[in-house]
Amino acid sequence: MPRYKLTLEYDGTGFVGWQYQGDGRSVQEALERAVERFCGEQVRVHGAGRTDSGVHALGQCCHLDLAKQAAPGVLRDALNAHLRPAPVTVLDAAEAPPTFDARRDATARVYLYRIVNRKAPLALAHKRAWHLPRPLEFHAMAEAARLLEGTHDFTTFRAAQCQAASPVRTLQSLAVTRIGEEIAIRAWARSFLHHQVRAIVGTLVEVGEGRRTPADVGAALAARDRRLSGPTAPASGLYLEAVIYRPPRR
Template sequence: MSCSSSSRIALGLEYDGNAFHGWQTQPGGSTVQDALELALAAIAGAPVATTCAGRTDTGVHATSQVVHFDTPVLRPESAWVRGVNAHLPEGVAVRWAQPVAADFHARFSARGRRYRYLLLNRPVRPGLAAGRVGWFHLPLDAERMQAGADLLLGTHDFSTFRAAECQAKTPIKELRQARVRRQGDMIVFDFEASAFLHHMIRNLVGTLVYIGKGKHEPAWVSELLAARDRRLAAPTFSPSGLYLAGVTYEPHWGLPETTVLPQVWSLEP
């Protein structure tokens, strides 16, 4: 059924980053955005353009990506969930759909983003969890890593942890959470900020791993922040263990729960 004006719909998505070449559309059509827009078009009967809360790179997963789009057609919310999922490939699924006000914007209305990184810390590489967790073979000291992470909290110039191709207007971001803890063979990193720079979390994880293995003291973090030089920090860590796990919005938008933390893989009884 058509209506006289467009309505705006928000979606919550989860996807396996290994199945796609990142979020943003590419000529080859092998991205999450490409797959989603094709599926939405099948339900809407017309092309649909989407906007996400935070772009993810190849190999980076999402348990709670938020997207909005405009459509001139009326469909039940179930059509935007089960109907769209019927047209999506394995590795991506719509979790919920919600009509929103015309001034809602998945990216610009967001007040914060939350990411979780799962790092398997044992001598043997992952088998069952391959592609879903990062891996480091030498023993890591999670307490030393947390001491370094504590120095990241607050508002800083994160140029040292910014990819060369980053298009953010400013490297100054407010990091609200930087938590590191061990759970069995897994090191769990939780980061929350107003926004993140390109590769920022993977660069932070790489730096904290250097601290955890004893290559540097936790105070190295402060030196890196002050230097504002990407060349001085650790190499960018693998995308395999990184998950976009939450996007924070003001309650008045009326969205469903927008934080879904990935489960910690455990092979222990």
């Protein structure tokens, strides 16, 4: 049975998230219905990451098995035709080894958080970025972010409903950059805790507003106390930017 790897982008607005929730439409459901319309097969699509309600993707990956083989380009184009008008696009389709697993084989996931720091309200970036009208001290935010890089117990930045067995994660990189009025926060790790990135972003924003110092963020991390985290940033500014895999062996 042929296995395929798909790379997707989607606007998470209006979806309950990647995965079936039972109380609204999901990206997973939209994609599986498109497969059924294309070839009549009912399949289960397995994603690399379970993005939450309102969270977007620039490079979500998933895998699925089909009973009949299809040329990757044909599969990509057919799924895109049947996904309309849902705001989901298959960027790439490729044949994958039968053992490939989009979630387990990923070596890293990269999340991007977008902040637009200006007084004027958002038009084009509405529901696609966090609008913050008060000036933010970008350099202090970047300094605080560096304190969170590495392997730590991230209990402080973990949602109460997080079901992960351990709060220990390794942030390979947490970079804060600014171009004009937009601040981008990129987090790179093999895996994340529930709401970890959004809790970190909310805390870094408090640093940018002058309500905390970078040292306060380091102390909050060490305390392992969720009450010391900043607010959870809105889902609308978060993107699953990329899923990283090891190059295939030759």
